[in-house]
Amino acid sequence: MGEHRHYGDFLKEHFGCTVQKISVNAGFSCPNRDGTKGRGGCTYCNNTSFSPEYCNHPVSITEQLEQGKQFFSRKYKDMRYLAYFQSYTNTYGDTKHLMNLYREALAVEDVVGLVIATRPDCVDDELLASLAEVNHPGNVMMEFGAESAHDRTLKLVNRGHTWADVVDAVKRTVAHGIDCGLHFIMGLPGETREDMLATVRAINELPVTTVKFHQLQVLKGTCLARQIEEGELDVIRWTAQEYAGFCAKILNLLRPDIVVERMVSQSPDELLLFPRWGLKNYQFMNLLNNFHG
Numbered sequence: 001m002g003e004h005r006h007y008g009d010f011l012k013e014h015f016g017c018t019v020q021k022i023s024v025n026a027g028f029s030c031p032n033r034d035g036t037k038g039r040g041g042c043t044y045c046n047n048t049s050f051s052p053e054y055c056n057h058p059v060s061i062t063e064q065l066e067q068g069k070q071f072f073s074r075k076y077k078d079m080r081y082l083a084y085f086q087s088y089t090n091t092y093g094d095t096k097h098l099m100n101l102y103r104e105a106l107a108v109e110d111v112v113g114l115v116i117a118t119r120p121d122c123v124d125d126e127l128l129a130s131l132a133e134v135n136h137p138g139n140v141m142m143e144f145g146a147e148s149a150h151d152r153t154l155k156l157v158n159r160g161h162t163w164a165d166v167v168d169a170v171k172r173t174v175a176h177g178i179d180c181g182l183h184f185i186m187g188l189p190g191e192t193r194e195d196m197l198a199t200v201r202a203i204n205e206l207p208v209t210t211v212k213f214h215q216l217q218v219l220k221g222t223c224l225a226r227q228i229e230e231g232e233l234d235v236i237r238w239t240a241q242e243y244a245g246f247c248a249k250i251l252n253l254l255r256p257d258i259v260v261e262r263m264v265s266q267s268p269d270e271l272l273l274f275p276r277w278g279l280k281n282y283q284f285m286n287l288l289n290n291f292h293g
């Protein structure tokens with residue numbers, strides 16, 4: 001990642017040991033689907049992922065973490081773990097219920113921290129104050145889906161929040177002493193490369209610790225796939241080579257102290273319409289390194 005610190009190194013330094021994230025599913029839903037913030041969800045979000053299996057077979061947070069630990073500890077001795085509340089909107093509930101789930105995760109042996117992924121319009125000060133109480137020593141990280149710094153794009157993809165919501169969430173989170181990460185999608189409809197670079201400049205203005213980017217992936221059955229098919233709108237269809245070249249520009253522009261967790265993502269083949277690059281993460285990184293040493 002050029003001059004940006006590698007995410008694995010950052011975690012090791014931050015926690016003082018090698019850590020592995022274990023995704024846990026706490027059964028949350030999404031306020032951008034149930035009418036609280038909006039209906040229909042983000043246009044690129046896959047509907048089928050909204051009838052998750054765990055609803056029929058609830059597995060406790062502790063059990064999920066123990067299963068994850070078993071899997072990783074076979075490979076790596078002395079590994080420590082982060083509970084990654086990844087799916088859906090992981091702060092969507094009342095503070096007491098949420099804190100019970102987070103405390104349950106932190107009570108599992110060898111779990112040294114939490115990463116909580118959520119929407120920027122779904123985190124209030126009451127929750128942040130409660131999280132600040134368990135944030136010792138810096139073991140809680142928030143991750144907000146920001147996607148773009150352009151309100152017209154956020155509207156076009158029906159995100160149901162604005163860039164001002166992102167700025168506000170980041171500032172309040174950091175004011176509570178909690179590290180903050182942001183997630184972005186490159187290539188959303190209506191955006192030029194210059195628009196995307198303007199997003200990177202906007203990130204540089206914020207007190208964020210980590211950032212994740214990935215290319216827009218058009219998934220089967222989504223509103224976005226239908227809009228493209230019907231010619232209502234179009235998106236950049238870059239090759240892996242072109243996207244890697246663009247990622248190099250992002251990295252050149254991004255504030256050097258920001259840790260880059262990733263630049264690319266790969267949805268399951270059976271869901272993905274395009275781009276279908278068929279590259280593993282390390283293969284993409286090799287491509288990127290040709291542009292960005």
Ligand code: SF4
Pocket residue numbers: 030031032033040041042045046088089119145159
């Ligand atoms: S992308 Fe996130 S916020 Fe948007 S509809 Fe899907 S789960 Fe909800």
